[in-house]
Amino acid sequence: MNERIKPYLLETEPYYRPAGREIELFEAAYARRMPMILKGPTGCGKTRFIEHMAWRLRKPLITVACNEDLTSSDLVGRFLLDANGTVWHDGPLTTAVRFGAICYLDEVVEARADTTVVIHPLADDRRTLPLDRRGELVRAHPDFHLVMSYNPGYQSSAKDLKVSTKQRFGALDFHYPHAEIEVEIVMRESGVDRETASRLVGIARQSRELRGRGIEEGISTRMVVHAGGLIAHGIDPHASCRIAMTRPISDDEDVLHALDGFVEAHFGP
Template structure:
């Protein structure tokens, strides 16, 4: 582990990870950070990044992948530039673009760096969200960034950029959604994959307390039960994964600090669903729990 200067307390816990208690790891995570359901997820992600490997977070929508990436950035004391992938992602979105500027009264062409070039030049983390939303012909532009070379030739300036020490890549993927494409093997093989499950039980309860305005324990417990029922329904094929989004659940918790919980769930979860059958299912669950 010699690619990064890990904070001493994290390095010490990693070296003795087999003998450490879960609370010793979660104590390192700042309030509102991602507390994984299994400490091995945190240990393995930190280990991979500390060895200079790219990490791919795989899991359902709203499971906390972006929050996990932000938590890793904080643990390493590393700023993080972000790329949000879509079918419109192109070289300029990744690397930057040329624009007209003025030096005194003289008009010149300047290059404005993008997230990839910025993170390489400054030696920070790069987060690539929904990486499988990008067109297959776009991402090969950064293959050299993602392998041992850590370099790219900027097509706009012809400059060869070598990533500074500290550069690292975390990406996230939602599989099977409309608009996504399978990652090709050349790209997938450049990552260590970590599967992120939904948070449940006490960890979800703590996340609600840390991340929302809701502070009523009884209502929080009901939301934790609702989330568990939604996750079970998703696993049984009764609901789409969108219905069990932790992000949507947190929105509902926030709203329910000021409006009735059933209405908060309607706005944050139910009305987002496309099918009447799914909306009725969640509405009935809500009525059963919240009365």
């Protein structure tokens, strides 16, 4: 393995609790190097899943957090001045393509459409990356795999992926886990007991029923784990829920009153 990407290998196994056949299906997609989209709400485990799969497959993982300021040069690279003059520096996508890493574009719809179009030749049979400014055509390493994620229920239609992009990818749907699985995750990740984890998950599941009625997203599994971690650290449940679960998702007084009611129903007034 090239020294450039060894730092991207995960040395310890990221904990991931499967909810269905997603591990089996992703392994089959990787065997064919089928580009994949992970679709699901914020904080439901998409990033943890790809970290777990990279560890499981023993492949380096290069993650790019997409945003509206991301340019194609940020992905593929640019010429920069240093002590030796003008020198080309590969971007994270090019590094993954050259040396055979999994490249994970997190929340890809947040990037501009003219940025994500550079992935098209990588996501079909060509598996190439043109570096126009360098006059180079990079052919993907056999181990290179392209994976993207996004939340289909959050972005506006103006931010949706182009059809020409979607049709190049396979897709796996992710959802918040069933209650029993979510309780296991919270116990494992935060260190709280089963009863406390069950109460926290109950609050989160009630909040998700408010989606579209005052909040864009309910309380995620990630947020429940944070609240559990605070409780395990000695912070009382009401303060923990306020800091990690209820206040981050809304500023609306009526919504907050309803969320506080959920907390009181599970932990008492």
